[in-house]
Amino acid sequence: MSLQSRIAPSGTIRFAINIGNSVLTRVDPKSGEVGGITVNLARDIARELDLPYTLEIFNSARAVVETASQDAWDFAFVARDPKRSESITFSNPYFLIEGSYLVRKDSPINSNKEVDQTGVTVAVGKGAAYDLYLSRNLKNAKIVRTVGSKPVDEMLMNNTIDVAAGIRPAMAKYVTRNPALRLLSEPFMFIEQAIGTPVQNQDGARFIETYLKEAHSSGRIEKLCKVP
Structure with a gap:
């Protein structure tokens, strides 16, 4: 079984996007299009895995965390916290707020x-x-x-x-x-923003760890996380 199929069994990566965090995500008031840092990262991760992706929209980080065990998403952009680690494996932080x-x-x-x-x-x-x-x-x-x-x-x-x-x-x-x-x-x-995977998806967690190391060393993470 390939890495892609282990990370995203459906064949499409599902990214949980919290539109309640206005620093990381923005919604165009006219078109409704979602953009910002988390969307930049989602696109880049999907490109690295050579897979299509969807954005699963949530109104709060709490809603994202509550669905971690419900097979609702493959990767999520939420802040690290010990309590949340019961259901989510977190990467090292990529952004501080x-x-x-x-x-x-x-x-x-x-x-x-x-x-x-x-x-x-x-x-x-x-x-x-x-x-x-x-x-x-x-x-x-x-x-x-x-x-x-x-x-x-x-x-x-x-x-x-x-x-x-x-x-x-x-x-x-x-x-x-x-x-x-x-x-x-x-x-x-300082709120540590990280990329999370459901605890049962350790292949995804290992991929994200490797991905962030490369993105940091290449300087790509700074460009992806640039706040307009």
Whole structure:
């Protein structure tokens, strides 16, 4: 049995694409076409394997992870996390995204360590990598998990929450449209974006390890991951 048939038994590679991560994936508002870093990588991996491919679209990383054992995809672009490793084998990271806190401009919170206090509420996207990380590391603050595109800037301005946690580019957009908000200067974590395979597909995991080593050494990964 060939490597291609072991990695993608259907004959077509299925890539799980999380359109909820605006840094890695973008959707054209007019055409609906999906592009960005993850799509660049998918095309390059398919070329390396000389196989056709499809993009399986998901709205969140949580949805991708939940389908890891359902034969829904062959490769996925999601952040590494110990909890997710129960069902997914992760590559080394190919891209890092800062996780940052957003607060009201008049908030007394000025540093990351001041967030973890009794009485402080922190909004996170349910099941996101930073949710899993903060669930392990915040001992005193209360975590409020949101689903979908609930506007955390409105939650902040309505005093529903004290802090919003998320990827820095997305948090920065809130500040751009609302000067009454501000970002804390230091990231609270670096989110390691990786290529995952279902744990049962070790041939796929080994291929991705070799693929990324070659792509890094050739400098191709920098071109594929260039943010426009």
